[in-house]
Amino acid sequence: MKIAIASGKGGTGKTFVSTNLARALQRTGQPVILTDCDAEEPNDAAFFDAEIVKTIAVKHEVPQINPHRCTYCGRCAEWCAFHAILIVPNLRFAQVLPDICHGCGACSVACNDGAITTSPRALGTITIRNEPNLTLVEGLTEIGAMSPVPVIKEALKNSHDNRAITLLDAPPGTACAFAVTVSQADYTILVTEPTPFGLSDLQSSVEALRDMHKPFGVVVNRAGMGDRELYDYLEAEEIPLLLEIPFNRQYAVTYSEGHCVVDSDQALEANLLEVIQKIKQTLWK
Ligand code: SF4
Numbered sequence: 001m002k003i004a005i006a007s008g009k010g011g012t013g014k015t016f017v018s019t020n021l022a023r024a025l026q027r028t029g030q031p032v033i034l035t036d037c038d039a040e041e042p043n044d045a046a047f048f049d050a051e052i053v054k055t056i057a058v059k060h061e062v063p064q065i066n067p068h069r070c071t072y073c074g075r076c077a078e079w080c081a082f083h084a085i086l087i088v089p090n091l092r093f094a095q096v097l098p099d100i101c102h103g104c105g106a107c108s109v110a111c112n113d114g115a116i117t118t119s120p121r122a123l124g125t126i127t128i129r130n131e132p133n134l135t136l137v138e139g140l141t142e143i144g145a146m147s148p149v150p151v152i153k154e155a156l157k158n159s160h161d162n163r164a165i166t167l168l169d170a171p172p173g174t175a176c177a178f179a180v181t182v183s184q185a186d187y188t189i190l191v192t193e194p195t196p197f198g199l200s201d202l203q204s205s206v207e208a209l210r211d212m213h214k215p216f217g218v219v220v221n222r223a224g225m226g227d228r229e230l231y232d233y234l235e236a237e238e239i240p241l242l243l244e245i246p247f248n249r250q251y252a253v254t255y256s257e258g259h260c261v262v263d264s265d266q267a268l269e270a271n272l273l274e275v276i277q278k279i280k281q282t283l284w285k
């Protein structure tokens with residue numbers, strides 16, 4: 001079973017829910033994989049003492065144009081869906097813009113003059129860490145890479161174990177990085193807070209998941225703050241409310257010190273495990 005934990009914006013408690021859910025499952029003896037797909041700013045590993053067992057370099061092939069073979073026909077630029085090639089025939093100028101190249105290889109196929117060669121470019125790193133009953137898979141995008149998506153895909157590829165429950169800590173927002181993560185999940189937990197900003201971002205995530213025909217439910221973090229508008233929305237849209245996590249100063253302190261709250265709070269641990277039961281009931285009914 002794969003469960004994504006997502007939120008329309010950063011700072012709502014997505015990482016708090018992901019790490020504490022992973023720890024709660026781990027403490028029951030259930031093997032769990034926690035995959036940090038927030039590949040531009042991963043931080044799940046900070047909450048565990050897991051040892052690094054493997055690192056994988058993520059690369060793609062970036063084309064180079066050989067000026068001695070190029071006829072400046074412009075075919076490669078026409079084939080490039082990402083506008084990453086600039087050809088100016090009058091000036092006999094041909095250049096690939098590596099920062100926006102997606103490494104799709106279309107230009108190499110398009111060129112009939114053998115003018116294109118490729119060289120690898122680093123996109124990021126996958127780090128795999130282990131501790132008893134827990135595997136942490138972390139994607140980290142190289143600074144300047146055009147997108148975290150290739151790194152996330154590689155992280156997801158390394159997140160398979162039939163015995164484990166896999167938790168995917170999704171990137172914030174509803175763009176490609178979010179879509180590629182939740183597309184792999186059987187169920188998505190949307191973490192939000194009861195404020196107008198929380199509601200607005202939740203609505204975007206709900207729209208995206210409904211377009212993808214993916215089941216989901218909501219965890220309200222910092223419950224007790226804000227207003228009732230969020231709850232009215234959930235009721236009107238018949239969206240399952242999986243859990244409310246009350247605003248608690250001690251939670252914030254424990255989290256900021258890099259510890260999992262469920263290590264010292266049995267009530268939260270039980271509530272998070274109950275969320276897993278609710279998801280199982282939804283998926284297996
Ligand atoms: S590899 Fe793809 S994205 Fe990169 S320049 Fe060639 S066609 Fe464009």
Ligand code: SF4
Binds near residue numbers: 070071094114
């Ligand atoms: S398709 Fe080949 S020959 Fe034509 S402009 Fe591109 S690199 Fe040059």
